[in-house]
Amino acid sequence: MDTMTLTSPGDPTSPAAASNTAYPPTQPTSGSASTGSLPPRGGRLHRVWRGADTDPAWARPALMGVLLATLVLYTWNLTASGYANSFYSAAVQAGSESWKAFFFGSSDAANSITVDKPPASLWVMALSVRLLGLNSFAILFPQVLMGVATVGVVYTTVKRHFGAAAGLIAGVALALTPVAALMFTFNNPDALLTLLMALGAWATMKAIEQASPKWMMIVGVFIGLGFLTKTLQVLLVVPFFGLAYLVAAPTTLRKRIIHSLMAVGTMVLSAGWWVAIVELIPASARPYIGGSQTNSFLELTFGYNGLGRLSGDETGSVGGGGGAAGGQWGETGLFRMFSSSVGGQVSWLIPSALILLAAGLWLRGRLPRTDLRRAAYVVWGGWLVVTMLVFSFMAGIFHEYYTVALAPAIAALVGMGAVEVWERRDSAVATVALSAAIAAAATWSFILLSRTTAYGEWLRVSVLALGMAAALLVLGLRWFHPRAVPLVLAAALVAGLAGPAAYTVSTTAQAHSGSIVTAGPAGSGGGPGGMRGGMPPQQQGQTGTTQPGGAPTGGTTGGGMGGLLDASTPSTAVVAALSQDADQFTWVAAAVGSQTAAGLQLGTGLPVMAIGGFNGSDPSPTLAQFQQYVANGKIHYFASGGRGFGNQNGGSSSSSEIASWVEQNFTAVTIDGSTFYDLTQPLSATS
Template sequence: MITAVHRKTRSWALPLICLGAAVLYAWKIGDGQFGNTYYSAAVKSMTGGFTNFLFGSFDPYGVVTVDKPPMALWPQAFSVLIFGYHGWALLLPQVLEGVAAVFLLHRTVRLWAGENVALLAAVILALTPVTVIIDRGNNPDPLLVLFLVAAAYALTRAVEGHRKWLWWCAFFVGCGFLTKMLQAWIIVPALVAAYLAGTSGPLRRRLLDVLGAGLVLVGSSFWWIALYDWWPGAKPYMGGSGDGSAWDLVFGYNGFGRLSGNGEGGGMMIMRSGQQTMSSFGGDPGPGRMFNDLVGGQISWLLPLSLLVLAVVVVTRSWGDARSRAGWVLWGGWLLVTAAVFSFAGGIWHPYYTTAMAPAVAAVSAAGLALLWRHHRRTALPAAIALSAAWAFVLASRDTSFHGWTRWAVLGTAAAAIAVLLAGRSRWALAAGLVPLLLTPAVWSYAAAQSTSSGTLPAAGPATGPTPGPMPGPAAAPGGPQPRMVLGGGGDGGAKLSDEQQRILGYARENGTEIALAVNSEAGTVASFIIGSDATVIGMGGFGGRDDTPSVAQLDRWLAEGKLRFVLSGRAAAAGPPRSPVQEERRRWIEQHCTVVDPSAYGGRAAPGARPGDGPVRLGGADTLYRC
């Protein structure tokens, strides 16, 4: 009877875990937020035409794409077509993707380590703070994680003897590539090593299997890249690239440039003269990055436990038979390789990228606790609980105003669980030991579910975090006030137009032509106009304002054909990071072809001390309307 009840309870466990994950991910997403407005604007533009949809155009006129392949935006576009353009319609696909990843992780780990371990892994993934906050937004990472977990599932089936699943594994990684490019390939070494370690037969046959999967990987990864670069008709310029090709984007700005910091392309400038790079959003590169003030609270709660478990498995050689060994290689390799790449990446790197580590942390931690319970109940297991509790205490102590009470609760419950373990008097000691491991991450995840937006740089934890230093871009002038990095975000992500912007846009629509308004600023400013209206608004320069689109030649053609009349830009030259050559060319073009519109024409307010026709224009901070 006890066994029957136990099995019946377990049959309900996974649906309850998925339901809990859905609540965490979906709570309050209908409160008007738009997540990352850069992608939200693109989704609206993508629903306006086939090539816009196919290539992920940022603006409705098809001038420039987003700086990634559009795989992650396609589900959002379909959702908008079905439900209309609302914030919750944009965010719903990511909620579903996050829940699907939790479900699929359970099915994968169950094949490797059994039902109980799989349920625990699903719980850990669902309660990982960075996963909760990222699944509440519209960045590409939720779909990337789902594809990577799907690849792990397929690899696990392949190790069981179903060799054709290895092709599916490669296909899913390729889909991940078209979601976030080379980041998806980080786990490929772990997948290959796990297959070779977990399968039998002649080495030549296994290597041929891997070679065949490699061909599938290349095809599923590059078909869209080839389609864009060889497209015979009109298409948007590839945002973030140095030469307008998808190939350059993959291996430049969004590829090796992310590792070295030397291939930023046109998408975002990295300041070097000020000893500041975009990698500073996650702290300086190095072995301690996963544990620092900016990243630690997102993913590192169970990292010490995971590393201890992997060390125990290697030292004691307790990896089991070939299939079990393949699982340890898969999940341990996934964790170690990803952590190493993220830790030492010298280019643009954000803390929320660590959600890609969460499935591996969950699988290794869950399987490791089961292993320690079976073989090291009074030695390594108490040490693991103590280590995890001590680290949770450190993380919670970094800002005691944000649920700081949990650090004492963690210490108390850990002490009690360790005492019970050492006494050996309770079969529920392991369950008690889970409380200090999951308490603070669960509280942080609950707090993340109460936030109204994941924003452009989503992060769980305190509402504000340490200032990493000057942020690259026109708003960060040396020696002046610097923007702070907001953790958790809030509001609508800047999706609403101000009254002044609405007046400017209304005037431009009434007096303009085919292109109602061109905004000479970074994409964040342009996105508000696209989201907040149905006007044909374009941006100049893509995400960071540095792409060579529209080119000066294109602006000349539009002007000659009567397609462009109004440009919204800045008024005066500003101190700050140097402009790129294409930005300078556009600045000069505006100076030569455009004059300031008197704010009284649209009922606006003039800048203090400004006169129509004053000075050269400034890139960024677009606040002045020009007639060209």
């Protein structure tokens, strides 16, 4: 690496030159030789290995190395997590058995109720299970591939206008973000959502380059699919995607507006087809919409999963809202992303990203409207700032792992900004910004590493010393021998990435299970099994034995049938009892709460009804409906001990009514220490 490695010869520094940046770059990017000096291209394998003629020779091999390392890091301990979040794994199992359950995202193959999210992420996993069978690898490996793909997309998007070095910095920073390593090895919807948002940013930059309505419509497709993954969260990136196009696309304002409206229309169509089917089909012909109180996906979207997350007014939720003084989902406020529970997940490079974002916008502030680098800052910077502010002040349900949505934007801004200020290092503003970004990364890493005892003193002290030295030396690089420059830059990179790298390795070395998981070393957030924080304290306990798939649960041991946050694996005797005469019943069992039902379903491979959905607070089924199911001989057993929070925050009390009715009218049987009620054996005539 020499002093020119980060320099893009074609980068304009004058307004006249910058006017050409509205179109795809035609000049060699950082460190590249002229095309005439390159050896003739060979076959397809050579093209894959070498990349474009305008790329430096090291760029494509380095990218492949980063992608391969990410794949290995995320895969090596993957199946230790078993079924991970059994709530979604049970729905995946159902979708692999029933195409109707696949389409709606049902919790069981008999289609009693759906999960409380749209089904796009389940579709990917269910197809994998149909191909590879029901096992931990089949469920979790698609998430790993999404992680590798997201790293590649961020690299490609950043490299296009800032050079290969910027792309590699961004890709490595993303791969080593602890919460990214967590969620790209876990089966929550956030992995697919993050990939789709990154693809949206990539397509937005392509659209801006070409003033292309086609690419704007592709942006709409990615956003629409993001909605079918996790509803309204994907819309947080839309305002600045649209603003960047309206400002920077090299065409008339009228066409920019029309193209943006076309993107909105495509977005609505990409998501709306599924929503329309669900809303228009008779309720009797589909499963109940989990998470809603009125069996409506629109209510779920704008209530429990939408505005309720912002206000804290979530009907049927298990916890109340937060507030400036703290609440059941953690203290809200401007510095929430830096708190003791959230900081280690994602915030390592946020201070540096914000410094470099401000510097980049300042340095490019007077260039023409169509400047593509400034447009990139708007796309990625808007993504980061808007999403971070929403997460910081939302008063409803908030989990630490949500912050994976910030990771691509942080990584991109660090890569882009680092190269930008390096290229402009003759400017005092750029040099000071680079030094400040390095110092901020080292200082904040020192603080975050001080919150855990997992790595001792040596790591945090080394990071701080190395980073502060690099920050000071950067200020005087012009007086250094050229051979010393790479050493200073390498020290800066190590200081910025050593802390998150340590957290990431610790994350992938552990099993994670249940509904609430966090990244980092054991004990950094409280609670075993990867379940640390994010749950109202008075509602964290549950019973459980082992996580389906073999990993330990996040609950206390006790031989129960699972709980609100995690499922337990039923014993061989329980599986045998529930499987007996299974073909005579629609559901071999029913249980309050989705996690309790999920454990039984994954253990038996047979449909189990989740009464009340995830929280046990949905009116599905009502007592009258459940009584009719029992009268018709559709349910064999009722599992005692399921956890639910019916009638809380305005939720339905159906689950508690059903449990009371069953206990009063049916025979209790004990199977290997677990209590069930045989719904074919009434104590007396049921009412």
